[in-house]
Amino acid sequence: MEGSEKEITMKIDGIEVNAVKGTSIYDVAKKLGIKIPTLCHNEALEPFGSCRVCSVEITDKRGRKKIVTSCNYPVFDGLEVETKNEKVFRTRQLLLELLLARCPNAKKIQDLAREYKIERPSLWTGDPEEDCILCGLCTRVCDEKVGVFAINFANRGVEREVTAPYHTISDDCVGCGACAIVCPTDSKKVRVNTYPMLEEDILEAEEQFLNGTRHELLGVYKEIFAAKSSIDGQDGGMATALLLSGFENGLFDAAIVVKRTVGYKAEAIIAESADDILNARGTKYSRVKMMSKIGELVENGKRKIAFVGTPCEIRTGRKIQQQLLSKYPDLNITIVGLFCFEAFDYDNLKAETKKLLGVDLDKAEKTQIQKGKFIVQIDGKEYSAKVKEFHDAIQGGCAYCNDFAGRIADVSVGSVGSSDGYSTVIVRSDTGKRLLENVDYIKGDVNVEDVVKLAKFKKRRADKNFAPIIEGAQNYKEL
Numbered sequence: 001m002e003g004s005e006k007e008i009t010m011k012i013d014g015i016e017v018n019a020v021k022g023t024s025i026y027d028v029a030k031k032l033g034i035k036i037p038t039l040c041h042n043e044a045l046e047p048f049g050s051c052r053v054c055s056v057e058i059t060d061k062r063g064r065k066k067i068v069t070s071c072n073y074p075v076f077d078g079l080e081v082e083t084k085n086e087k088v089f090r091t092r093q094l095l096l097e098l099l100l101a102r103c104p105n106a107k108k109i110q111d112l113a114r115e116y117k118i119e120r121p122s123l124w125t126g127d128p129e130e131d132c133i134l135c136g137l138c139t140r141v142c143d144e145k146v147g148v149f150a151i152n153f154a155n156r157g158v159e160r161e162v163t164a165p166y167h168t169i170s171d172d173c174v175g176c177g178a179c180a181i182v183c184p185t186d187s188k189k190v191r192v193n194t195y196p197m198l199e200e201d202i203l204e205a206e207e208q209f210l211n212g213t214r215h216e217l218l219g220v221y222k223e224i225f226a227a228k229s230s231i232d233g234q235d236g237g238m239a240t241a242l243l244l245s246g247f248e249n250g251l252f253d254a255a256i257v258v259k260r261t262v263g264y265k266a267e268a269i270i271a272e273s274a275d276d277i278l279n280a281r282g283t284k285y286s287r288v289k290m291m292s293k294i295g296e297l298v299e300n301g302k303r304k305i306a307f308v309g310t311p312c313e314i315r316t317g318r319k320i321q322q323q324l325l326s327k328y329p330d331l332n333i334t335i336v337g338l339f340c341f342e343a344f345d346y347d348n349l350k351a352e353t354k355k356l357l358g359v360d361l362d363k364a365e366k367t368q369i370q371k372g373k374f375i376v377q378i379d380g381k382e383y384s385a386k387v388k389e390f391h392d393a394i395q396g397g398c399a400y401c402n403d404f405a406g407r408i409a410d411v412s413v414g415s416v417g418s419s420d421g422y423s424t425v426i427v428r429s430d431t432g433k434r435l436l437e438n439v440d441y442i443k444g445d446v447n448v449e450d451v452v453k454l455a456k457f458k459k460r461r462a463d464k465n466f467a468p469i470i471e472g473a474q475n476y477k478e479l
């Protein structure tokens with residue numbers, strides 16, 4: 001307890017306790033081992049108070065009684081709380097009856113309703129498949145923690161639902177899976193145009209698209225080596241060489257690549273010629289909106305597509321591919337993945353580059369991350385500072401991404417693990433192997449341990465960030 005002036009005395013179910021003023025009733029009760037049901041409260045997130053199943057009855061100093069939501073009601077001196085009386089039971093029972101009427105087949109709601117003696121709802125719902133209680137946990141975790149805000153509520157009344165903006169493929173979702181982890185009912189709604197990829201989803205995609213030997217951190221692969229192509233790319237130019245090989249040999253007729261537009265600003269473009277692919281070489285260290293381009297291409301009749309992307313883009317791209325395959329069984333998507341520890345927001349990176357290096361990022365001929373430094377090359381001169389100093393410019397979502405090596409791409413390419421001027425290449429599927437067959441390249445030595453080290457580091461960061469969210473979800477997922 002932080003200083004006795006904040007300490008108050010209150011009663012819960014007749015037990016006198018001391019607590020810190022302002023703590024929620026729910027937290028005080030939990031410490032005492034008193035169980036209160038919750039559905040919309042995850043301790044890793046700001047309390048919201050939408051489901052009301054945590055209702056309790058309070059009596060204030062003047063003897064006034066009322067029902068309040070315990071997850072967001074702050075305790076004060078002299079407060080008395082009843083968590084188990086008849087009125088509390090009836091209140092929760094009524095709320096659960098309404099929730100069961102909305103989601104009659106959601107197991108979590110059925111189980112909780114049964115505890116309150118409700119076997120079936122007396123009201124009828126329009127959609128027996130409805131499984132979202134509109135608690136908002138998914139939208140809040142995506143916004144508050146992941147920092148992406150890829151989903152929100154749309155529509156009103158009975159039409160209200162959680163979805164990506166405009167009900168179209170989300171360009172912002174990083175596939176981290178946090179929304180699926182927090183959802184109390186494991187609702188399908190978190191998958192409407194967003195693409196949470198949990199470990200089981202990654203394993204399924206590996207099974208479906210890749211073949212080779214499985215490494216815990218690098219994923220499934222057939223081969224890993226260092227290579228240098230004849231293309232003057234970011235490192236060994238292998239990403240561009242692989243894309244050119246696929247395009248020229250008919251594996252795909254359109255590729256989504258990332259090109260600089262104005263200054264250092266970058267955007268995803270659809271390349272339909274070898275020149276388009278060549279003109280997009282070089283790394284732009286920011287995440288761009290890319291996934292809607294897949295939808296665009298498919299709608300325009302394309303069935304052989306490629307894209308190059310960071311691990312978050314690969315995850316979401318694979319999920320989109322899986323979903324589209326049921327409608328377009330002839331759809332073929334080739335994925336060239338890039339290693340990525342983190343990406344930066346363009347505006348913030350520009351501001352930080354000015355502040356830390358004193359130069360205009362828009363004038364950069366090339367940018368590189370090497371040996372922990374962010375290097376900007378302008379007029380042949382290099383300016384650099386430690387990457388960690390650019391912390392404020394890191395894009396939302398990166399801290400919740402646990403994949404460095406692009407585990408579910410057909411082939412992944414990066415710089416770590418090989419010498420200057422070489423790319424590290426990980427071939428993961430028969431498609432990846434076919435891409436490589438037509439590329440002229442020189443092989444070099446690869447240091448696999450260096451790649452593993454970064455993959456481990458990135459996973460550890462994500463695991464650490466996910467831990468409180470997972471722990472918070474256990475409170476309401478385990479009855």
Ligand SMILES: Cc1cc2nc3c(=O)[nH]c(=O)nc-3n(C[C@H](O)[C@H](O)[C@H](O)COP(=O)(O)OP(=O)(O)OC[C@H]3O[C@@H](n4cnc5c(N)ncnc54)[C@H](O)[C@@H]3O)c2cc1C
Nearest residue numbers: 233234235236237238239240257258282284340414415416
């Ligand atoms: C945000 C980001 C962070 C990265 N961090 C690391 C790292 O920590 N360690 C590491 O070893 N490698 C990292 N890489 C990969 C590395 O910088 C090179 O892209 C990779 O080695 C390929 O080099 P190359 O010479 O084969 O590529 P090139 O032949 O020059 O081709 C690069 C390809 O990448 C595409 N591209 C460029 N920028 C983006 C982007 N923002 N999003 C999607 N596609 C893009 C281009 O369209 C082009 O097709 C990162 C890449 C990105 C985009």
Ligand code: SF4
Nearest residue numbers: 132133135136138183
């Ligand atoms: S999808 Fe799940 S987490 Fe999101 S609002 Fe619905 S029930 Fe809550």
Ligand code: SF4
Nearest residue numbers: 142173174176177179
């Ligand atoms: S997977 Fe992650 S980024 Fe995508 S909607 Fe869910 S929480 Fe947001």
Ligand code: FES
Nearest residue numbers: 049051052054071
């Ligand atoms: S209102 Fe408290 S858990 Fe939902």
